[in-house]
Amino acid sequence: MARMTQEERFMREAIRLAKKAAALKEVPIGCVIVHDGKIIGRGYNRRTIDKNVLAHAEIVAIRKACRVLGDWRLEDCTMYVTLEPCPMCAGAIVQARVPKVVIACMNPKAGCAGSVLDMFHEDGFNHQVETEVGLMGEVCSQMLKDFFKELREEGKRKKKEAKDREAGRHEEAGAGMSGDHDPHDPVHESGHGDKTE
Numbered sequence: 229m230a231r232m233t234q235e236e237r238f239m240r241e242a243i244r245l246a247k248k249a250a251a252l253k254e255v256p257i258g259c260v261i262v263h264d265g266k267i268i269g270r271g272y273n274r275r276t277i278d279k280n281v282l283a284h285a286e287i288v289a290i291r292k293a294c295r296v297l298g299d300w301r302l303e304d305c306t307m308y309v310t311l312e313p314c315p316m317c318a319g320a321i322v323q324a325r326v327p328k329v330v331i332a333c334m335n336p337k338a339g340c341a342g343s344v345l346d347m348f349h350e351d352g353f354n355h356q357v358e359t360e361v362g363l364m365g366e367v368c369s370q371m372l373k374d375f376f377k378e379l380r381e382e383g384k385r386k387k388k389e390a391k392d393r394e395a396g397r398h399e400e401a402g403a404g405m406s407g408d409h410d411p412h413d414p415v416h417e418s419g420h421g422d423k424t425e
C-alpha cells in the first residue's frame with residue numbers, strides 16, 4: 229500500500245469511528261477535529277442510542293474539541309468527516325468558525341456543503357468554510373451503501389421470520405385440533421377405568 233498522507237490518516241480515524249456507529253446499528257458517520265496536527269475531538273453518530281437528534285458525529289466532536297481548547301471558537305482547526313454535514317452540523321461548523329472541512333463523500337439528500345444548500349460558501353454569513361471533497365470518498369460511500377444494504381436485508385429477514393413464526397403457530401394450532409380427535413383420550417380414560425376397577 230502507498231504511504232498514507234497525514235490527511236488520509238485523519239480520515240481513516242473518522243472511518244474507524246463511523247464503524248463504531250455501524251456496530252451500534254447507527255448510520256455510520258464519523259468525524260475528527262485536528263488542531264496543530266493532533267486530534268482534539270472525535271465523534272460518531274449516536275442519534276438512536278442516545279435518543280438525541282443533537283448526537284451527530286460533528287456535534288459530538290465539536291463539543292470535545294471546545295472542551296480541549298477551552299473556547300467555543302475552533303479557529304485553527306480542520307474537521308475531517310466521512311459524510312457531507314447536515315444543516316444542523318453545517319450551522320455549528322460555521323458558528324464555531326471552523327476554517328476548513330474535509331469531506332469524504334457528499335450527501336445529495338441532506339448535505340449542506342453544496343448538495344442541498346451550501347452553507348459553507350454563503351456570502352451573507354460572516355464566516356466561510358473552505359471545503360475539500362472526495363478524500364477516501366469511495367471507501368466512505370461504500371461503507372454507507374453496505375450499511376443500508378445490511379439494514380434492508382435484516383428487515384427482510386425479520387419479516388420472513390415473523391411470517392414463519394405465524395405459519396408455525398397455524399401448524400401448532402392444527403396439531404392441537406387433531407389432538408382433540410386423538411385416540412389418546414379414550415386410551416387415557418380406559419386406563420383410568422382399568423385402575424379404578
Ligand SMILES: [Zn+2]
Nearest residue numbers: 284314316317
Ligand atoms: Zn449533522
